[in-house]
Amino acid sequence: MAIKRPTLAQISEIAAGFGFHLDEQELANYGEALQGNFDAYDAIDALPDHLPAVQYPRTPGYRPEGDENRFGAWQRKSVIRGAPDGKLKGKTVAIKDNVCVAGVPMMNGASTFEGYVPEIDATVVTRVLDAGATIVGKSVCEYFCFSGGSHTSTTGPVQNPRKPGHSTGGSSSGNGALVASGEVDMAIGSDQGGSVRIPSAYCGIVGMKPTHGLVPYTGAMPIEATVDHLGPMTNNVLDNALLLDVIAGGDGLDPRQLQLPASTDYSGGIRGGVAGLRIGILREGFGLANAEPLVDEAVRAAAQVLRKLGASVDEVSVPLHAAGLAIWLPIAAEGATQQMMKGNSHGFNWRGMYVTSMIDHHAGWRARADELPDTVKLTMVLGEYFTSRYNGRYYGKSQNLARRLRADYDAVLQSYDLLLMPTVPLRASKLPPAGCPMSESLSRAFEMLANTAPFDVSGHPAMSLPCGVAEDLPIGLQLVGRRFDEATIYRCAYAYEQAIDWQQTKLG
Template sequence: MSDITTELQKSAAIVRISEEDIRSISEEMRLKLTPEETSAIYEWCGETCRSYQRVYELIPPTPLVRYPRTPGYREQEDDSWYYRCDIKGAEEGLLAGKTVAIKDNVSVAGVPMMNGSKLLEGFVPDKDATVVSRILDAGGRILGKAVCEDLCCSASSFTSASGPVKNPYDPTRSTGGSSSGSASLVARKVVDVAIGGDQGGSIRIPASWCGIVGLKPTYGLVPYTGVMPVEKTLDHVGPMTRTVEDCASLLEVIAGYDDGNDPRQFPSLPHPPYSKLVNYGIKGKKIGLLKEGFKDMDEEVARVVRQAALTLEEAGAEVSDVSLPIHNDGKAIWSPITFEGTYQMMVKGNGHGYGWKGTYDLQLQEALAKAYNLRPFDCPMTLKIAMIFSEYIQRNYQSKFYSKAQNLVQHLTKEYNRILKDYDVMVMPTLPSIAYKLPTSNNTLRETLKLAQGMVKNTKPFNLTGHPALTINAGFIEGLPCGMMIVGRMFDDLTVLQVARAFEKLRDC
């Protein structure tokens, strides 16, 4: 058989660019190509098409799915589950006997993943996220995919295409989001532990409103491989548990370098045995109550959290006030990065974009590309706002504000680090109030949108800087949980856990 016949039998990777395509693009981009230049580009692109063809034909290695599973079934009764399954991990390990829920933006091979959105309904990943593999290797038993907010674009719990997730303490109130189902399932003891994701508070917000422990680890400590990205510089994945000891154990299992698959990481990541050291104690530790973190809070929330933090003196810690005015600007700095970065990565880049080394999920990228092309109207209103505003900004101001915000992140990070040279951790309320009422048909669209993002003053800054931040229940107000957030030095998640565990012992004694 001739080479020509072989070439004809191959499926073409792309349609070969024509001279008319080149002229049209040239005109649109104001390149002013001459006929000779057009012809030369046409010939050059022909050779380039061969490279694309070869990339199309090459087959990258796919990780083996090592633990048997069936697709499971769609949950009909519990609003916190999207899909139920039963995947048993190794016989032994740190999580042996523990049941686990996985947020539905995390890939579990063979189990449908909707990420809360109509856009991805019917999508089934073919590989496990790294955190899922590590959980199974450590003996965890995965019982299903927990509901999350629509494309993780809400901090409340009413935007998921599967319906609202109601607060375990009051069904008329929000669970918080976007890791809404994970928080509810843990709080109601349906599972022992869960995985959540966090770009602006999406682990800590629902953990706070459900009265559980939620840790946004140091940026890059836990690999994000196999989790649907939102904005690469903000993405975090971490544990949600009922106890600090379980949080330490789950972090120990999922933390660590992922062999270059995740660009958020670097090889020499600290990885101490958190589960063995969490009860070490905090005698002599210095704890700073961040004044700015207590401002613009409900008075009772501020009082409960301050009182809770002061009990740490009983464990031998020194507790005092500290001030850092730039903390108040964290939310503003977060906005250009989230709006424009999300638009570029999650929408224009179909969840991935360009410019980073690591593992790209081609299957997810293809599914998103089709969905955005066919049904962009099914995007949640929160994402539509980001799309419209980002397109306006980029057409008129290019990337100037995104770039300036990223520069300001460096300054914000240094300022927190300056405080953390003198203090082991900073403490503040996680959220400004107890759980909001879920919106009803009586709420205007403007009111509903405010409920989706109106509680994130203290959570957002640490997605920017990457400092570890943990929420733990400080007490109850009107029968509803109130979270205290503990923030530590970069990659000193251990001290954050130790402070939380010391408080937990005092609270529960």
């Protein structure tokens, strides 16, 4: 008898929590009636879990210190050699530390998560290794990935290698620093509000948030299923396409994966050029309240480069884009509170692979909740208030409005192949000092989301690539395409990358 039976007092407490009350005889009846159900749970407990096998040998690795971790970007170093041949042969890859790598300790940026060691590889990890890459370690991420800055991880801030003392962006903060510094060729990040594209923009690298569901999220720690994405981060466009070639496609385990395309060859047509492409400069993506004029200037100059290369470029308008961040907020805050925090990361009501060891370990946050940073606490208070006070109606309404936002983008993308705008409205901010006011820390965590978060809720593919630099801080250009048309984004981005040297495109 493995499952501990509840006392009658516990049954009474559970019933009262639902608003119904049981007298002494009813309690006895419930206790008796439940015994057969507990026997079924005993049977489930005795069966082995059904999880994928781990194929490639590895060690737990170690956390590097000092000069071996000069930007604070490595969470763990552990060399895992993949297949002897494949599309990624010779490439080194870092994995964001919210993605399971079997046998390698995982923290997801969180003190409350310390001590967890996954027993499975995420689907993307297996695919990278099958393609011949060598995984060289896990990269630091923000605390539970709840920040677009790089200052909330329990292991400390991640420094921007282009200009130390400045943010790398987040939540894939370590990836941004490791790729930009040349310590790895490639990295896999996650993106729920911009977490692949923000560090790519801040660090001057290439980051793709693919169409929602194109890359299986299986084995990564979920936040909110309708905005969970995994995507490639690299130093150039071709490597980015090669990595997406490898990690894209269905795995039969992720319910986010619906109506997938038959082909996932993104590198094959990358040299096709931009002649004949129709590009829309999204009016609402410029002139934001906190925009730096030189960022807008650099992105508009990039549009002119694409025009000279043969694309047609016009200004277009999607008025609802200006409300995209507001539409995203209830989905992200209420969804994350219910799924990731109250639902112990995985939640309920979907078919696929559940990492049950992660569920058990993450549940321990409740006993250490005071350790959570303000970014997480604030999100939880907001999410729980609106879920409990307004019954989740704003979550539901925002999901409805997300369909409208998606349709509005789709309408413009019937006439245009791509949308163009700044990835983020500003260059990398200075890292906030330890012990700074909460308002400053929160501002540095959320100030950059207006052009990234809308495409998490709409599900469209969106890439950031560097288009200029000012005072050693890169500027990111964002290209957005039709759903499952990553190939056109790559074709345009590659042509632009070959035409200019962004590090010589200096502004200000």
